Amino acid sequence: xxxxxxxxxxxxxxxxxxxARFVLPHLNVSPETANTILVWGLFGIGFDIVxxxxxxxxFGQAAFYGTGGLVAxxxxxxxxxxxxxxxxxLGMVVAAIVGIAVGVVALRRTGIYFAMITVAIAEMFFFIxxxxxxxxxxxxxxxxxxxxxxxxxxxxxxxFGTDWSLFSxxxxxxxxxxxxxxxxxxxxxxxxxxxxRDNPLRARAVGHAVGRYKLAAxxxxxxxxxxxxxxxxxxxxxxxxxxxxxxxxxxLVIQTAIGGTGTLFGPMVGAAxxxxxxxxxxxxxxxxxxxxxxxxxxxxxxxxxLRRGLIGGAAVLIRRTTTRPAPPxxxxxxPIEAPAIASVGPARRRQxxxxxxxxxxxxxxxxxxxxxxxNRDINFAVEQGELRGIxxxxxxxxxxxxxxxxxxxxxxxxxxxxxxxxITGMHVDDVCQLGLTKSYQVNQLFSRxxxxxxxxxxxxxxxxxxxxxDLLRRIDRVPGLNDQVEGTLQLVGLTARADVxxxxxxxxxxxxxxxxxxxxxxxxxxxxxxxxxxxxxxERAETVQLLKNIRRGRTLVVVEHDMDAMFGMAERIxxxxxxxxxxxGTPTEIQRNGLVxxxxxxxxxxx
Amino acid sequence: xxxxxxxxxxxxxxxxxGALLAxxxxxxxxxxxxxxVLNLAHGAMFMLGGYxxxxxxxxxxxxxxxVIVGSLFxxxxxxxxxxxxIRRFYSRPPEDQLLVTFGVxxxxxxxxxxxxxSLSLTVPPPAWAMGVTPLGFMIYPTYRLVVLGIAAxxxxxxxxxxxxxxxxxxxxxxxxxxxMVGMLGINVDRVFMLVFGIGAMAAGFAGIVNAPVVSLTxxxxxxxxxxTFVVVVIGGVGSFPGAILGGLIAGEILSVTSMFNPAYSExxxxxxxxxxxxxxxxxxxxxxxxx
Numbered sequence: 001x002x003x004x005x006x007x008x009x010x011x012x013x014x015x016x017x018x019x020a021r022f023v024l025p026h027l028n029v030s031p032e033t034a035n036t037i038l039v040w041g042l043f044g045i046g047f048d049i050v051x052x053x054x055x056x057x058x059f060g061q062a063a064f065y066g067t068g069g070l071v072a073x074x075x076x077x078x079x080x081x082x083x084x085x086x087x088x089x090l091g092m093v094v095a096a097i098v099g100i101a102v103g104v105v106a107l108r109r110t111g112i113y114f115a116m117i118t119v120a121i122a123e124m125f126f127f128i129x130x131x132x133x134x135x136x137x138x139x140x141x142x143x144x145x146x147x148x149x150x151x152x153x154x155x156x157x158x159x160f161g162t163d164w165s166l167f168s169x170x171x172x173x174x175x176x177x178x179x180x181x182x183x184x185x186x187x188x189x190x191x192x193x194x195x196x197r198d199n200p201l202r203a204r205a206v207g208h209a210v211g212r213y214k215l216a217a218x219x220x221x222x223x224x225x226x227x228x229x230x231x232x233x234x235x236x237x238x239x240x241x242x243x244x245x246x247x248x249x250x251x252l253v254i255q256t257a258i259g260g261t262g263t264l265f266g267p268m269v270g271a272a273x274x275x276x277x278x279x280x281x282x283x284x285x286x287x288x289x290x291x292x293x294x295x296x297x298x299x300x301x302x303x304x305x306l307r308r309g310l311i312g313g314a315a316v317l318i319r320r321t322t323t324r325p326a327p328p329x330x331x332x333x334x335p336i337e338a339p340a341i342a343s344v345g346p347a348r349r350r351q352x353x354x355x356x357x358x359x360x361x362x363x364x365x366x367x368x369x370x371x372x373x374x375n376r377d378i379n380f381a382v383e384q385g386e387l388r389g390i391x392x393x394x395x396x397x398x399x400x401x402x403x404x405x406x407x408x409x410x411x412x413x414x415x416x417x418x419x420x421x422x423i424t425g426m427h428v429d430d431v432c433q434l435g436l437t438k439s440y441q442v443n444q445l446f447s448r449x450x451x452x453x454x455x456x457x458x459x460x461x462x463x464x465x466x467x468x469x470d471l472l473r474r475i476d477r478v479p480g481l482n483d484q485v486e487g488t489l490q491l492v493g494l495t496a497r498a499d500v501x502x503x504x505x506x507x508x509x510x511x512x513x514x515x516x517x518x519x520x521x522x523x524x525x526x527x528x529x530x531x532x533x534x535x536x537x538x539e540r541a542e543t544v545q546l547l548k549n550i551r552r553g554r555t556l557v558v559v560e561h562d563m564d565a566m567f568g569m570a571e572r573i574x575x576x577x578x579x580x581x582x583x584x585g586t587p588t589e590i591q592r593n594g595l596v597x598x599x600x601x602x603x604x605x606x607x
Numbered sequence: 608x609x610x611x612x613x614x615x616x617x618x619x620x621x622x623x624x625g626a627l628l629a630x631x632x633x634x635x636x637x638x639x640x641x642x643x644v645l646n647l648a649h650g651a652m653f654m655l656g657g658y659x660x661x662x663x664x665x666x667x668x669x670x671x672x673x674v675i676v677g678s679l680f681x682x683x684x685x686x687x688x689x690x691x692x693i694r695r696f697y698s699r700p701p702e703d704q705l706l707v708t709f710g711v712x713x714x715x716x717x718x719x720x721x722x723x724x725s726l727s728l729t730v731p732p733p734a735w736a737m738g739v740t741p742l743g744f745m746i747y748p749t750y751r752l753v754v755l756g757i758a759a760x761x762x763x764x765x766x767x768x769x770x771x772x773x774x775x776x777x778x779x780x781x782x783x784x785x786x787m788v789g790m791l792g793i794n795v796d797r798v799f800m801l802v803f804g805i806g807a808m809a810a811g812f813a814g815i816v817n818a819p820v821v822s823l824t825x826x827x828x829x830x831x832x833x834x835t836f837v838v839v840v841i842g843g844v845g846s847f848p849g850a851i852l853g854g855l856i857a858g859e860i861l862s863v864t865s866m867f868n869p870a871y872s873e874x875x876x877x878x879x880x881x882x883x884x885x886x887x888x889x890x891x892x893x894x895x896x897x898x
Contacts, residue, residue, distance in 0.1 A: 057702045105881055108888055111701050112645040113844065116836040117884065123833050124877035131870030246829055250709065257706050289725075293717035300710040303703060304695065 013178055017171040021164065031164045033279065035235040037271045038167075038174040039228050044256050044267020045181040046224025051253075052262030053185055054217050055197030056110065059249050060118030061225050063102065063125040066244035068095035068226020070129070073143040073239035074136060084149040088230035095226020096219050103218040107211065110200070119246065126244040137241065144238035162237065173231055174268075177224065181264045183472045184220065188460050191475055193217055195457040198446040205406070205444070206521050207432035207461030216469060254299050260309030269310055357420060359384050359525050359555045360405065360436070365414035367400050374400040376580045377414070382525070387547075387556045389570030391563070391590075393600060397579040398559045399441060402529050405557075406438045407431045418525070429466045435524035439515045441533060441559075445502050451513055452485060452498040458520035459484040484520065492516040492546060508539035512546065519550060526550070528558045532565060544569065567591065575599070612745045617862045623751045625858020626758035627813050631831060632838040632850040633765060634809030640845035641781045641802045644693055644704045648712035649810055650832025654825065656681050656811025657818045658719055661730050670733035670819075677815035678808050685807025689800045712828070720825040727822035730815075750819055757816050762851060765809065769847055778802055834861075837880045843893020852891060 024034050043065055051057050072091030075081040081090060106117045129137045137143065149169050150159040160166050184190050192213050195203040204210045233239035242248065255270030274295065281291035306313045358381035367375040374397045382388045392398050403409040405416060407426050415424045418436050431437075446454050456475070463478050464470070476482070489495045492512045502510065511531070518526055531547065532540050544565050547556065560566045566573065567587040575582040575590060577599040583590060590596055635649045646652075660677030664670060692711065696704045731737075732750035740749045769775040777798050781788045789795040821827065834857060839845075842853025860879055864872040883890065 051702070055702070057705055059705075105884060108884060112639070112705065113840070115645070115705055116840055117880075119833055120837050120840070120877050120880055124874055127870070127873045127877075132874075246833065250713075253706065253709065254713075290717070290721050293714060293721055296710055296714035296717055300692070300707060300714060303707045303710055304692070307699075307703070 009182060010179055014175060017175055021167055021171065025164060031162070031167050032235070033275050034164075034167050035170045036232075037268060037275060038170045039232050039235055040252070040255060040271035040274075041265070041268025042174050042177045042231065043225055043228035044252055044259075044271070045177050045264050046221030047252055048256055048261060048264050048266055049181065049184060049190075049193070049224075050217050050221040051256065052264075052266065053190065053197065054193040054214065056107075056214070056218075057115050057253070058106075058118040058218075058221070059115050059246075059253060060102070060106075060120075060122030061221065061252050062244050062246065062248035063122040064095040064099055064222040064225035065229040065232070065248060066125065066129060066241075067098050067229065068092055069229025069233050069239050069243050070137050070143065071095070071226075072230030073146050073233040076147065077143055077145050084147065084234065088227055088234075091230040092223050092227040095229065096223040099219040099222025099226075100215070102222070103215045107214050107218060119249070122244070122249055123246060126246070129241065129244050138239070140241055142239050142241045143233070146233040146236075146238055148234060148237075166235065170231060170235065173227070177227070178264060180472075181224075183474075185264065186475060187471050187473050188464060188475050188478055189213070189216070189469065189471050191453070191457060191460060194449065194453075195446050198448050199444055202440075202444040202446065202517065203457065204427075204429050205408070205432060205437065205440075206458040206517055207429050207437070207466060208457075209427075209429050209466035212467045220471075254295075256309075258299060258302055258309055260311030260313075262308070263311045266309055266311055273310070356384075358382055358417075359386075359419060360557075361417040362401075362405065363415045363417065365401070365404055365416065366412045367397075367404060367409060368412045374579050375404065375411075378576075378581050380574065380581070382555055382557055385551075385553075385555055386572065387551050387558070387570050389566045389573040389587075390557060390559045390576060391561075391566060391573060392576035392582070395578075396576040398576055399529060400579075401576065402438060402527055402559060405527060406436060429461070432461065432521055432523075433466055435522070436527075437518045437521050437523045438527040438529060439518040439531060441529040443510050443514045445510060445513060445517070447502050450499050450501050451494055451505065451509075452489065454502060454513060455485045455488050455516055455520045456481065458517045459488065462521045484522075488516050488520040491519060491550060493542075508535055508542070511535060511539070512543065515543075515546065515550075523554065525555045525557070528556065528560075530559055530561065532560055532562045540565065613866065614863075615745055616747060617866045618859070619747055619755070620751065621859035621862035622855065623755040623758070623858070624861065625855040626755055626762065627817055627854075628831075628834060628838055628857055629851040629854025630758050630761055630765075630813045631810050632835040632842070632854050633762065633847055634806035634813075635835050636839050636842075636845055636847060636850045637765075637769070637778070637809070638803055638806035639839075640847075641778050641785070642689075642693070642697070642799055643701075643785075644696065644708065645701070646806070647705055647709040647832065648688075648715060649708075649806075649835060650828030650830075651712035651715035652681060652684070652807050652810040652828070653814040653817075653831050654719065654823070654828035655684065655715055656814025657730075657823045657827070658723060658728075658814075659811065660815030660818055661728055661823055664730050670730075673730065674812070674815050678812045681807045681811025681814075682804040684811075685804040686800050688807070689803035693803060694796075694799075712832075716825045716828065723823075723825070725825060727824045729822045730818040732819035754816055754820065758813070761809070761812060765805075766847070768805070774798070774801070834876070837876055840880055840890060841883050843890030846890065846892045846894075849890055849892035 020034065043061070047058065047061050068091035071094045072087045075090060076084055076087040081087040102121050106114055106121060109117060130139055148160045148162060148166055150157065160169050192203065192208050195208065196210055196213060200210050229243055232243060251274070252267065255274050256267045257270070258273050259266030259268065259270030277295050278291050281294055282288060302309065360382050362378055362380040365375055365378040365380070366373065378401065390398055390401070400409065404411045407423060407428050410425060415422055417423070418434060423431055423434065446457055449457070459481055460478065462484065463481050486495070489498055492515060494509060494512060494516065497505065497509060502513070505513065515528065515531060528547070532543055535543060540562065547558070547569060558566070558570065570587060572585065573587055573590045574584045575596050582599055583593045583596050585593070631649070631653055635646060638644060638646050656677045659680040660673040663676035664673035667673070688711065692707060696707055736750040736753045738749055739746045740752060769778060777788060777793055781795065781798060785795055838853035838857045839850055841856055842849025857876055860876050861872045864875040
């Protein structure tokens with residue numbers, strides 16, 4: 001997904017638009033229809049970035065469409081701005097600013113809550129536009145008299161008409177919109193959006209500020225909607241108040257789903273289908289207003305059986321006829337050997353001055369869930385370069401303890417000191433950027449991406465920090481990214497399988513990728529939550545070797561139930577029991593400790 | 608100037624429309640809570656109930672029969688809808704569920720438009736509920752009092768079914784963990800079908816009871832759908848008591864604001880929803896972890 005033939009799609013789009021200008025008139029397509037399709041298509045590019053790529057379904061895009069359109073129309077009709085293009089851009093800017101305000105509220109929730117909130121907020125805009133602001137917006141009448149654009153360079157002057165010459169203008173706008181959209185989804189920023197769609201929790205854990213990415217994408221969508229709204233006024237000659245309707249948002253959602261989500265072109269294709277059905281069914285079959293019933297049925301059937309819309313369906317068809325089946329998974333995954341060179345630098349880029357003393361220290365760490373105390377007053381310190389094991393019977397509070405160390409959970413009391421710095425109450429993504437991260441007990445992968453793309457997501461956070469608005473940068477231009485990714489893949493022994501989708505990996509491979517995601521962010525302290533869980537004996541041996549490899553230059557803390565592996569690896573072991581620290585010492589000391597034996601065996605050994 | 612009696616009458620209007628909203632919203636919230644599907648066709652089912660009642664009323668001339676037929680028709684519709692479509696979407700992402708229910712809602716609206724036209728239709732209130740009733744401190748349209756009473760009774764029945772019967776216990780357990788309920792040997796499929804039927808009935812029942820107050824149009828459900836969203840977001844998604852509280856709050860906001868300036872009533876409703884979201888994101892009676 002992150003690799004593309006350069007300029008191929010852009011070139012085809014340009015060709016298609018030029019061809020449409022000359023072919024469509026002969027097919028009895030009216031210029032209004034062609035322009036309207038492009039306006040919907042442009043409107044939908046932003047929506048698809050939010051829905052298709054980031055996975056958040058907004059039913060309130062009409063708010064930005066209407067806002068941008070009204071601002072542009074108002075400015076140009078009242079001669080406040082004489083240049084139409086400038087007015088369109090100002091409308092876009094206002095829509096984007098409104099997008100920030102709406103996003104701050106709506107993005108507090110996800111899934112259906114997000115969808116419901118966007119509906120409600122868009123309705124609020126509808127009522128405000130229709131009543132309190134009707135002196136400016138024309139209320140139910142809209143704003144008539146939006147002129148067509150004109151170009152004036154020196155003595156040269158060209159006025160676009162309302163016929164096919166206007167199509168050249170809308171096509172140019174659409175082309176610019178699609179080129180920018182493609183750059184955005186191919187940028188590191190776009191890659192992070194797909195990670196948020198697949199697994200927001202992990203995207204945050206590898207060090208991305210998920211909330212800020214969501215807001216940025218939402219504002220981009222608002223900007224696209226705002227510009228398209230302005231263009232709607234130009235195409236129709238007046239700004240219709242219907243732009244604010246719930247139906248407008250709904251139509252955008254339907255068109256995008258029909259055309260195909262996650263393609264950027266889906267909304268345009270869907271709009272073409274919509275308008276074709278409308279004109280064709282109404283005239284050819286004399287169905288009158290019933291065309292919408294047919295359209296609704298088509299839509300329901302498409303959602304039920306063709307999940308990725310027309311473009312998705314076509315892509316599957318092409319792939320089936322042109323490519324041979326993927327090579328089957330090897331019987332045994334590549335064995336892990338000690339790497340010749342440790343290509344993933346253990347040290348963080350922003351390593352602070354050399355620091356002596358414990359890498360991490362917990363002081364009086366306590367966590368209570370209601371009346372249940374999961375962790376009670378734990379004091380804990382790990383020295384530089386150590387491999388520390390944490391053991392304890394089920395329910396001892398090991399996972400809670402880990403979650404507090406990485407700041408996923410806020411402690412009820414106590415402090416966490418990392419490299420001499422108090423990180424208590426910090427965000428997970430910021431803590432990861434400092435060089436402290438975790439691999440999860442239950443795999444937390446980006447399930448719709450390939451293995452390499454998974455590692456890229458994690459490495460991007462290491463290379464770019466928590467948030468960067470590098471919308472137009474190509475992902476392969478991120479300095480050092482490739483080395484970081486290849487190094488990580490090599491370290492976890494998955495180079496040969498790098499381009500396989502995660503869904504097709506064997507369990508052991510997924511487990512290694514889970515560790516790889518944590519490694520790709522170059523942690524100086526890595527916490528591993530049951531890295532051997534659910535593995536076969538062969539896979540266990542491989543993973544133990546992997547852990548021995550990656551500990552060079554890093555500090556590791558491992559929670560594990562496999563005692564043999566643990567006693568063989570760890571220098572020191574901490575035992576938790578019923579939420580409290582029971583014992584700490586070398587493996588030999590722990591094995592001989594009477595309290596530990598009692599905790600595990602219920603006093604049998606002591607008897 | 609706003610007089611005391613004007614305020615009281617608006618307050619009663621708010622109660623009546625709030626109770627209806629609560630009823631519709633509780634249908635939405637029970638379906639979501641149990642099945643995990645946000646039904647975007649819920650507004651269309653409200654509309655469908657009104658039209659089903661209209662047809663029954665035209666055929667029999669009895670309002671009571673209209674209410675019964677309208678409700679039963681929606682139970683049947685809900686059960687079939689669940690069996691044919693919704694069932695295939697439990698394992699698909701929530702976005703697909705939104706898309707398909709949205710599409711079905713659109714089909715219903717267009718189907719009714721095709722059959723009955725876009726012009727508004729009316730169902731008169733029953734003869735015994737026409738006119739006005741003196742309440743001592745003011746006189747008030749009788750049928751609105753009846754609506755308030757009927758909605759209150761319907762909510763009480765729903766409460767009884769949910770909290771005092773075996774089915775209700777299963778439904779509430781299903782809200783917590785439907786997989787576990789299935790493990791316990793309960794036929795979850797059938798319960799889900801029934802729940803969808805009950806949820807649809809709540810919307811359809813409200814649709815026909817409301818018909819004499821407003822007039823029927825095919826797209827009357829759109830505005831109601833948006834209002835029920837606000838209700839469940841205020842009250843807490845998936846919470847039955849939350850739907851009732853949210854419904855009453857929304858009804859009062861709408862009517863009390865419209866006393867000052869009708870243009871702002873909806874705006875005020877959404878403003879209050881935004882406030883709730885900022886201060887208590889899970890809704891007034893919602894549990895924090897349900898996402």
